[in-house]
Amino acid sequence: MEHTEKPRILFLNSPYLLIEPFHQHMPPLSILYLASYMEKCGYTPAIYSLDTFAQLGGMFYFGYNLENLFKQIKEMKPQMIGITCVFSSRWPFTQRLTQVIKKAFPDIPLVIGGIHPTTFPEHCLTSSSADYLIIGEGEESVIELFKHILANTKPYGVDGIVFKDEDRLYVNEKKHFIPDLDQIPFPAFHLVDEKTYHAIRTQDRISQFKGLYFPLLTSRSCPNQCTFCNMYLCHGKQWRSRSAENVLAEIDYLSDKYKCRQFAIVDDNFSLSRTRTIAILDGIIAMNKDIRLITPNGLSVSTLDDEVVKKFKRAGALEICIAIESGNEEIRNVVYNKRIKTEKVYEVADACKRHGLSLRTFFMVGAPGESDSTIDESIQMMRRLRVPTYINITTPYKGTQLYDYYIEKGMIKKEDVEAGFSVDLRLPAEQLANYENIIIWRRRLQIANIRYSWPELLRSPGFLNLNSLARLISGIIFPAKITHERINFVLDKYLSLKNS
Numbered sequence: 001m002e003h004t005e006k007p008r009i010l011f012l013n014s015p016y017l018l019i020e021p022f023h024q025h026m027p028p029l030s031i032l033y034l035a036s037y038m039e040k041c042g043y044t045p046a047i048y049s050l051d052t053f054a055q056l057g058g059m060f061y062f063g064y065n066l067e068n069l070f071k072q073i074k075e076m077k078p079q080m081i082g083i084t085c086v087f088s089s090r091w092p093f094t095q096r097l098t099q100v101i102k103k104a105f106p107d108i109p110l111v112i113g114g115i116h117p118t119t120f121p122e123h124c125l126t127s128s129s130a131d132y133l134i135i136g137e138g139e140e141s142v143i144e145l146f147k148h149i150l151a152n153t154k155p156y157g158v159d160g161i162v163f164k165d166e167d168r169l170y171v172n173e174k175k176h177f178i179p180d181l182d183q184i185p186f187p188a189f190h191l192v193d194e195k196t197y198h199a200i201r202t203q204d205r206i207s208q209f210k211g212l213y214f215p216l217l218t219s220r221s222c223p224n225q226c227t228f229c230n231m232y233l234c235h236g237k238q239w240r241s242r243s244a245e246n247v248l249a250e251i252d253y254l255s256d257k258y259k260c261r262q263f264a265i266v267d268d269n270f271s272l273s274r275t276r277t278i279a280i281l282d283g284i285i286a287m288n289k290d291i292r293l294i295t296p297n298g299l300s301v302s303t304l305d306d307e308v309v310k311k312f313k314r315a316g317a318l319e320i321c322i323a324i325e326s327g328n329e330e331i332r333n334v335v336y337n338k339r340i341k342t343e344k345v346y347e348v349a350d351a352c353k354r355h356g357l358s359l360r361t362f363f364m365v366g367a368p369g370e371s372d373s374t375i376d377e378s379i380q381m382m383r384r385l386r387v388p389t390y391i392n393i394t395t396p397y398k399g400t401q402l403y404d405y406y407i408e409k410g411m412i413k414k415e416d417v418e419a420g421f422s423v424d425l426r427l428p429a430e431q432l433a434n435y436e437n438i439i440i441w442r443r444r445l446q447i448a449n450i451r452y453s454w455p456e457l458l459r460s461p462g463f464l465n466l467n468s469l470a471r472l473i474s475g476i477i478f479p480a481k482i483t484h485e486r487i488n489f490v491l492d493k494y495l496s497l498k499n500s
């Protein structure tokens with residue numbers, strides 16, 4: 001990292017602990033976009049990627065070698081450090097990282113952002129050593145904040161900011177979202193070490209992607225109101241999209257600069273506008289660059305039809321994912337408010353078959369009202385579809401209708417959710433009253449997944465890996481849990497306050 005005369009900001013990803021070695025070598029888009037926006041505004045951002053990996057029993061830790069990190073900070077002398085917390089499950093590590101950095105560099109202003117700080121702004125600011133917290137979309141607010149830091153003034157009027165002044169906590173609501181996303185430069189991939197992104201090897205067991213790929217975010221937010229989704233807290237309720245031309249220019253640029261043809265579209269709702277979807281897919285076809293696509297965040301089933309599926313295939317999609325969530329219509333459409341008829345699921349699946357496009361699906365387990373018979377219906381649907389499925393435990397994030405329901409029924413405690421002990425990625429889930437049932441139901445879905453989709457699974461490079469297969473089987477038989485004790489063990493070992 002070079003030390004230049006322009007004001008400097010260092011962005012960091014949060015460390016994390018998983019029960020799968022699922023590491024995104026590319027830093028999250030949050031800091032890649034924040035960095036590119038800061039660069040556009042004349043500042044000098046840098047990104048220091050996670051540099052430490054450790055296997056601890058059945059767990060996988062991705063974090064920092066603190067000695068190296070501190071050396072970078074001393075060399076760069078940033079005027080601000082920003083840390084992103086993109087998943088609630090990372091909060092205990094983000095929180096500790098702020099404490100460790102603050103102890104070693106008390107004069108550098110620390111700012112945090114991302115979904116968990118956005119969901120619990122007061123808690124996250126007061127329980128960490130961050131000086132500032134940005135609620136939701138951060139490009140514009142962080143620039144305003146940085147100007148205040150450089151001028152040594154307090155950011156009272158900045159949109160979506162939380163900070164302390166004297167003993168008072170200021171919480172400015174998030175009101176403004178960037179209307180024209182084409183104004184934001186492409187993510188700052190050029191700030192990431194080559195060896196970091198070249199380490200990208202998808203360890204996803206189900207996808208057909210292999211090797212280097214770039215994430216593409218072509219729109220922000222989604223107008224649907226699924227009862228388990230709190231994404232709108234970060235990006236508002238209105239869908240905002242980049243133009244097809246802007247998206248195609250990014251694909252063209254990245255494929256030329258990095259000689260990479262693989263792109264993962266990670267939008268919340270990529271295909272909401274049929275006209276824009278077709279324009280993007282036609283544009284990719286016209287490029288004639290042998291581009292390959294996947295959609296790991298899922299496409300909204302209602303936006304797909306025969307024509308769109310055909311275009312995806314022609315544009316180079318290796319597979320598309322759709323979020324079905326349950327085979328039971330009541331759970332899907334009443335409990336989750338997905339508004340997808342079973343016939344529509346089959347219509348899209350049949351279109352994929354017709355056009356030779358592989359399909360992946362998302363199912364969830366553990367909704368209020370879930371029972372042996374609703375699980376039977378999910379299994380029946382899996383048998384009819386015969387495609388690989390990602391199975392997740394229904395998680396009541398704050399800001400969702402499901403959260404209100406779980407709290408009202410006493411099924412979860414607010415403090416547990418606040419502390420980041422969410423059930424995503426099988427974090428301590430014993431807080432859920434019917435946890436034992438959920439584990440049994442999930443096992444049934446996992447077995448059905450292998451039973452009905454094995455010919456397709458065998459085409460996924462990650463599935464054939466022996467380690468991965470061993471983990472899959474042991475995960476079904478002995479589902480691993482990340483407990484509070486294990487988290488504390490990792491915090492003490494890798495983010496100890498004694499070392500800073």
Ligand code: B12
Pocket residue numbers: 022023024027028029030031033034081082083084085086087088089111112113114115116118134136137138139142217221228229230231234235266267268296297392393397422424425
């Ligand atoms: C892309 C994506 C993924 C990708 C990659 C994620 C990554 N590591 O980069 C993949 C497909 C791998 C993925 C997987 C999962 N995901 Co996901 N994912 C998303 C998605 C759709 C977009 C994230 C993104 O890149 N946004 C674009 C950037 C620009 O926005 P942003 O991250 O919000 O950042 C902005 C602001 O928050 C703020 N900001 C953020 N950080 C910082 C830091 C500072 C200093 C400042 C100032 C500001 C700031 O400014 C940024 C720029 O505007 C979000 C939903 C969403 N729209 O955010 C879900 C989301 C993050 N995922 C979610 C979940 C649950 C998962 C899974 C756990 C699902 C599962 N059960 O398997 C897995 C976890 C995987 C893992 N390894 O941990 C949840 C997280 C909920 C939570 N509270 O934890 C979300 C919010 C969707 C939802 N509501 O359900 N996901």
Ligand code: SF4
Pocket residue numbers: 221222223224225226229230231268269300
């Ligand atoms: S379709 Fe996806 S992004 Fe939109 S509300 Fe539902 S879960 Fe959230």
